[in-house]
Structures are given as C-alpha cells and as structure tokens.
Amino acid sequence: MQSHQPPSLPDTLAASWERSHRHGLRPDERLNDTALARTDLTERLEANNRLLAFSRPMIEGLYRQIGSPSSTVLLADRQGMILSALGHTDFLDRASAVALRPGVDWTEASMGTNAIGTALQTGTVVAVQGDQHYLERNRILACVATPILAPTGGMLGILDVSSDARENLAHAGALLRTTAELIEHRLLETLDEGFVRLHFHTRHDALADPLHALAVFDEGGRLVASNRQARALLKLPGSYPATTYEACFGTPWAAVVNWAAQDHNTPFPLHGIGGQSFIARASLRTRRRRDPGVRTASGSTRREDSRLAAMVLGDPHIARIIDTLHDCATSNTPLLFEGEMGTGKAYLMRAFHADHRASADAPLIGLDCSTLAAGAAGEEELDNAWLQAANGTLFLVEIDALPTALQARLFDANDGTRARVVGTARQPLVELRREGRLDLRNFDASGGHVLSLPPLRERTDFDALVRQFVREASPDRPIYVCPDALALLRRHRWPGNLRELRNQLRLILALIGDEAGQLCPEDIPVELFDDGGDLHR
Template identity: 40%
Template sequence: MKDIDPHAITLPLDAIRRSWERCAASGLRTDEPLPDTRNQRTSLSDRLEANARLVTYAQPIMEHLHQQIARSSSTILLADDSGVILRSVGDQDFLERAARISLKPGHSWSEAVMGTNAIGTALAEQRPVAVIGAEHYLDRNKFLTCIATPIHAPTGGVLGILDVSSSVCMTQVHAQALLQTTAEIIENRLIETVVDAAVVIRFHHQPEALGSPLEGLAVFDEAGGLLACNRRAERLLGIADTQLTRPPFWNIFETRWNTVLDHALQSSVRPTKLRCHRGREFVAHVLVSNLQRVRPASTKEVRPTPRPRAPHTLDDLDLGDKTVNHAVRRARRILGLDIPLLVQGETGTGKEVFAQAFHHSGPRREGPFVAINCAAIPATLIEAELFGYSAGAYTGARGDGARGKLREANGGTLFLDEIGDMPLKLQAVLLRVLETRRVTPLGGGPEEEIDLSLVCASHRSLKTLCENGGFRPDLYFRLSAMSLSLPALRERSDIESMARRILQEESPNRPVRLSASTLDLIRRHPWPGNIRQLKNALRLATAMLGPDEDTLTPEHLPQELLEDPDAPAPLPPSQSLRAAEIRLVEDTVSRHNGNISAAARELGITRTTLYRKLRQMSSL
C-alpha cells in the first residue's frame, strides 16, 4: 500500500461536514451579508505590528510564489492566527473581484465570520486544507478555489496561515506542493532568527539533500538546549511536535556537543556527521549564530568585566604584511576627502574591520559608523532600510516613519557590505544620492542634505558583475575611484602577529602564549574562512585552556587544524556535470545561509530558476 503523506492538503468530506456544522451552530446563514469591518480595518496596523517578524519574512517569499503562478487569476494571502488577512499579492483582475467579498488585508476569514473556507478551516482543523467551489459555506464564496496551510511558530503552535485563492480551477497537486514548500521556507527563516540561537544545524541522511527543502533544521542555545526545529527535523529525529519541553542536544544525538561546537567555530563549509540515539546517521552543516564562549552549562564563572577596547585605526591593521601596508597607505591618503572607498577580498578577510578602521582614522571619527549588508536584507525592504520612509508611506510602516541608514550616517561613515547584491533599480537611486548628496524618504517629504564618507565592500569582482549585467557601470566607476583588495589570510606574511593580537583581544586579563608546534600548524593551515576562521579557532582554543595553563598547544585547537593540509582532498562520489551542479547550488545556498535571492544573484540565475533546481534536487 502506498504511504499517505501526513501533510496532504485534500480535506476529507467528513471534515467539510464538521466545518458546515460549526458554521450552522454559530448561526451563520449561507446568504449571510458582508460583515461591517470598519473597526477591523482600523486595527490592521496594530495586527501588522504584532506580526512584524512573520510579515517581514513572508512578504518577499509570497512575491516569489506569485511569480510562479502569475496570470492564473489568483492571489497569495497571509493571515494571522485569528484568520485576519495581513498581506495579499495577486493578479489585478482577481484582486478586484476578491475585494468585493472582502478577501483582502484587514478582513477576518475565520469560520465564525466567513463560514467554511481554506483560511478559517485550516485554523479550525490545524492542518493544510483545500476548499473547492460549492464546499464553501457562504453562497457568495462558491466561485473560489482555495488552498491553505498553517505556518508554525518556532516554539510550536500556529503562527499564521498561507493561502492561495483563485477563481479558476487550479492544478491542485502543483499548487499544494508550491504552497507547502513556501510555508516551510517561511518557517525556516523564523527558526533561523530565534532569539538566543547560538548554533544552527542543517541535516539529512542524504548529503545531496542538504541545502534543499528536504533538510532538517534545528537551532540550539550555547549550552546545547534545543530552541526550535522545523517539521522535517521533527520527522527525521522522531521528536513529537506536541512535546512541551524540547530535549537537549545530548538526548537526541550520540555525538558530543563540544565536538559540534569545535566544528562550528571553525566556520567550515564542509559537512560533518551526526549520529542520533535512534541509530540513524546524518550529514550536517553546522553554523555559528551568536556563539560567544564554550563552557559547560553548569559552570557559573564570574570574570572581571573587560574594559572597552579602543577601536582599531588604519595604523593598527598594519602588522607587517606588504599588501596590507600598501592598502593602508592608499586609504590614508583619501581620509576626509569626498572619495568613496571600495574594499574587495574573500569572505572573512576583514573588510568591515578595515572600513571601521578607516572611519576611526579620519575627521568623521566622532560621527556614527552605520553598516548595512545588502545581501542579508530582502530586495523589497532594502530601499526602505537605506532611504527611510515617512509616516504612513505604506501599509505596516511605523507610525513615526524611519530615518534610514543614509540619514543615520550623516556626519559619519556609511558601510555598504556586499554592494554587489544591491538590486539594479536601487543602484540607480543610490548613484543619484551620491551625486546630489540629498535624500528623500519613501512616501515623500522634504529632501535632506547629507555629509558622509562612503565605504563599500564585495567578495565578488564588481567589474565582472558589470560585464555580466549584474551591476551598473556608472555606479561602479563612481565607487571605484579608490579600490583596494585585501589578501587572503593564507597569503599574508603577518599571520603570527595576527594570531597574537587576536589572543590578546580574546583574553585581555589572562596572557596566553602560542607553542612552537601550534604556530607551525597556524602557518601551514590554508584558512578557507580567513581571519574570521582564525579568530573562531583561537577563541575555542582559549576556552579549552585549563585554569592553570597559559600556553596553547595543538590539543587545544579545533580538529580541522590537526589534519594534514597537504593531504589530497577526497574525491567526490561522482564527477558528472549534474553532480557538480548540485554541489555548486548547495554550497552557494549554504554560504548565504539560505538567502535565495543572494544565492541566485551569485549564481547568475533568477530566483525562480534556483527554486526549480532545489525542487529537482529534492526529488532525486
């Protein structure tokens, strides 16, 4: 007998009957007039504020989903946990017809108000549902074909409802699959950003499923407590979603928690293996989120409060490497001048540290240093982040508006990290601001003059992006008047001085030395994660020191550093073109922490194409 998918969306007839019985019991008539929702409309802004995280992560993903079903006379709807619609994205012809039956933001579609319908019945049944045509309780809704699925909160329970509604018959299997995948992507983004998350683990028993919608996702606090996991992780690990208390890491896996931390602090993109107590072995990517120190959960150690460290200047970065010295000398020449600085280099080479040092070395050092990562913010939100907005600029905007990063940086320095990921449309607006030095917030309002120093960074070649059509040449020429490249750590001659200074910063109240054998390992390691990886490795090594020890030896270092760097890397199981493409897609999505927009831009494909590739990979 074929297995039945527990998350299948088709709603049995007895469930439709239960819903109709609930509607009749509540006193609803099938010809019920439209409710007076004027009071509900005034509370929409309050509901958007209460569901700000859900809306922030769902909006761009809803827009992507609509791109896949555009021109199908349909709309994508997001509702809160009481059935009130928060957001809608759809075809204009259907949106106008939907508005006539109040199928739009600010209106409740709970069963008590709108009878049997996908949003309200999904809430009542606490599961995905489809309500087709005459299955709707109210006569005026019978032209609809609706499919809805709950969006689960990271800590359990239903956070909201995602719905596809149409006036035509949809290919139900296709719509169900798209909707389910979209809801899980939203849930994963909410899980990844859980407060106090220190370690993020993505896992599956098949390595090729990592980076795809099939992977399990779990986040843990620093002590190993499970904070949240997605539904696929629950199924892979056998964790019931009804459990009130989440089990700690060591109650799930046989692998030691410290071993996982060791791997995570190396900032390695290579997967590791985890074995759970149920006997199943998984391949996993382990990523650090907010991990500060590694210590047993039972340890209550009181340490003196460290004195604030003085910010680095350009002179502090010059530790003896010739390439860095050249970059420092060139940057020093434009301090205080209206010349943008472009810093390029591999991920982890210290581009933001260089930008901060540039700021603290110049005449604007007393002003603010404002940083924004263009790859980490959805394309639909980055314009508001940069330029700010006036009160009421759009639905859900803060009542008092927002100044935006450009105006916040007035009198100081604005650092645009990963500038190559900025949308082309926004690049044109940024170019105008750089030329006029005036900013107008979204939604209108008076222009404001700004005086700031601009530093941009990218791990990709902007010149190559220009040649491929991914970056505006006029903006590139405006930004690249002073262009610097930071060397990879493996190419630097001052790695020993770098390591000693990191130790001094990590342990200011306890001098720590490096043994000769430890220094040799540090010099020979290739450091794919550059300075960031070195810092995390030394942070772990310092934490591993005993109370009476003051010298780091190889046994304190992460396991990866003890491996022979000259040993040949293991060959992949397949050298086929398909296998190479899968590895490239997985690595790119993983490197961008699941940010599909950023990964698609790096791969040079559309988000729709990338989602299609992920679905194809998940079916292998």
C-alpha cells in the first residue's frame, strides 16, 4: 500500500492505485499532453463509426438529464482513447487543461486511477471522486464511467460523465448504465447479422420497454448477438456468450421460425429451459446490402466490415488462417496458398488485399503463370505485372508453373518497398518442392507464410457456409434452410469445393422462385449432382 493513498479507498480503486504504481506513474507526474494526430484520430473515429452514430442522440439526452454546466459526457473506445466530448464550453476548456479531450489516451497506464481507465480494466461501473484519482492533477475532477458492451460480447467502449470535483454525481451512475444499455440495444437492433430476432421478457408489458431482452440467432439456432437483459434472463456469461436456441428455450426452434416467417407482431408464449416462462415476439431479419468499399482514412477496412472476419464461421483451421493473415498484415512478407481447386484461395487473397491494402488505390495485379509464354517473353510479361503491382499485391496463380529461377528472384526482390507476392498452388507445396518445381529458399528467408486451405469435405462449418451462400444469393429476402436440406447437401462429396457449392445453391434458389421463404429437400434437384440418383434415398 502506498503512503499517498487516501484512507477508506474502495477495494476497486485501491487495486487501481496499485496498478498505477506498477505502471511506473508518480502522483505528482507532470502532464504530457500527447494526443493523436488529426489523421490518426480521424481513422479512430471511422473505426468506431457505428458506436459514435448510435450513441450520439443518447449522449445528448444524458447530458440534458445531468443538467450541470460544470460537466461533460465523454465517449471512449475499447482502448481508452476519448472519441467525443459534449459539454459547456467553459468546462470543456478546463477539462482540456488536464487533457480530458478527444484523441487522448485515458487508460490506467497513461492516466492512473480514473473512471474511464478503471472501468475499462474492471468491466464495471466506476466512480472516482477528487482525491481518489491517482494523479494529483486529475483531482479537480469527479468522474463516473460504465462499459458499453458489444452485441456479440466483450467491450465496445466506455461512457463517462466528468465534472468539477465539488459536483455531486450520486445520480449519474444509474443514468449512465441506462444510457449504455440503450446504446447497446440500438446497436443490436441494427446489427446486420443473424436470421431470427427474438424479443422476450417475463412480463407482457415489458416488451414495450426499450430495455427488454433481445437475442439474435442464425439459421441453425446459434446465438449471434444479445443484450444484457437477455444474458441475465438466460443466465449467460457477459463476455462472448456461446450457446444455441435449444440450450435456452424449450419451445421448438421450428415453431419460432414459422411464427417469425408469418411476420406476426402478436406476442406468443415462449418456454425456457428449467421451467421459465416468457412472452415473446419474433421476426426474420431482412439483410441490408453492405457497401464493400467503405474504408478508413488509411485505406484499411474497418474491422466490423472485414471481409476476412466474415469468413470465420466455426472451422478452427480457417480461423487460424485468418489470424495468421491479420498478424502479417503490417509486414510485406510473401504468402503461398495451397489447396484443391475451388477451396477459396483467390477469394481469400482478395479479402486480405481489401482489408489490409496500404491505400485505397493500392493495385491488385493477377497473373495466371500457367499461361505465360516461354522464355524471354514470359519473363517480360512477369516483370510488367511486377511493376504494375508496385506498393500493392502481385497475385500469381499456379506459381509452380514459373521456372524456379524466376520464383527465387521474385521472393528475393521482396524488400518491403514493392509488391507483396501472393502465390497459389493446387498441389501440396511439399510435393512440388520434392519434385524440384518450387524453390522456396528465398521465400523462407523473407519470412513467408504457407497457408493450407482444407477441402470442403473436411471443414466443420458446412452448414454455416450453406447459409452464408444463400444469404449472398438472396440478400433482399430471408430464406430458411431446413435441417433436412442441409443433411442432404452434406451427403454430396463436392469435388469442386466452395465454388461448386456456391454455384449450385445459386441455381437451386433460381429454380425455387422469388416467393419461396424456405429451402427444403424437395427443392434440391437430383440431376444437379453426379451421384444425384442417391441423394433422395
């Protein structure tokens, strides 16, 4: 315990003081007013665009309820960086004197014990009054902060009310929590994910309350997102709850889907596991078209719009590949994708380029190496493609068709100032190397990554892929894929992998017509598959 720690400090704040001391901070530390550069702050604001957009009206309402000219309402991101401040000009000027303003890091590591940083650390509502702040310069403030939770779990940001230390903020904690829950509810209502949206509560009249329980499930009944009230009623963990409809409710999933498909607004009884009874409303979510070109100031796609993140559907192998790609995004190391035809090598590469290219105009140049002319003409064509891809990505399909001398030269030239080389091969790279058709010495020396894409028959996310491809093919209408149809589709070997599955589903949806709301076993024509004679047995 430190001698400068005030007496009767709550346990939460005492622990924060200890952390502040371990961070190497001194209570009398002078202000180092270092804020993000304008361009960096703009990028941070763009990355939190949804949070800012949906929280703004609630923050304005909170400020009116606080009703003090000596207060400010602050919004920080999940890294503790202040994004916005609303308050009277006079108090904002005083707050700015201690760097309580947008673009400044208010984590405990930077600012010691404070409401924003400590709420970020504990995940709870935190109040810090005057002398309870670790840094002496911040003791002019009284602050209360609460986390804003993401619809899919985890923390999205921090909402804070800061005031003159002489102000009484006893009522602010409850107002803050209610405002945070309203923001969370609005973010969940507008989430462009899932299939069935389920509103429920133990009381009929509570369904009209803006803070009733809300959960979103995908076509298979997997929980996609939920709010605090839903997690409380279902006794789910607050961080990244992973569960299914069947694990939460006794009413059959098919009955809820059918009710939602009829677009009834009439409440119906919903039975929970363990004898609970709820009253509920259900609806199918109509997916909005996304603009894949929305980008940050630096040109990288916001994580919530990430094409790579959208490919993580439950297969652990694919999740590891996506993690590897994110990890090597900031370097210019070469990449090699191996996998059968149709496993998604080109799709994955394009998603990686879209998410992580250095700028909006960074080029993506593709070249099928198997079509290159022999000799000097082929080398010239490759050199031209390499120059065109400068500061972007050079995508080489069937890279093993290149002479090994050219392969080595490309990897050796990857010095971080030109194009990132991404190559694909259908055959396992180990075999190509053993046969002398692939020279990876310079690739290895450059820290290159080999990523092996599994065939569709080995993936564990088949059902999720089917539902995703159905959504892509019919973005303007929800279509329920029946479990029996999924079981039937799983019986096919899919030698063409993802490409074959996507194309066949497009054909099936075209055949069932624009009015159909379900894809059932009888909608799958046996002639679509080589072994179709066995499909409906």
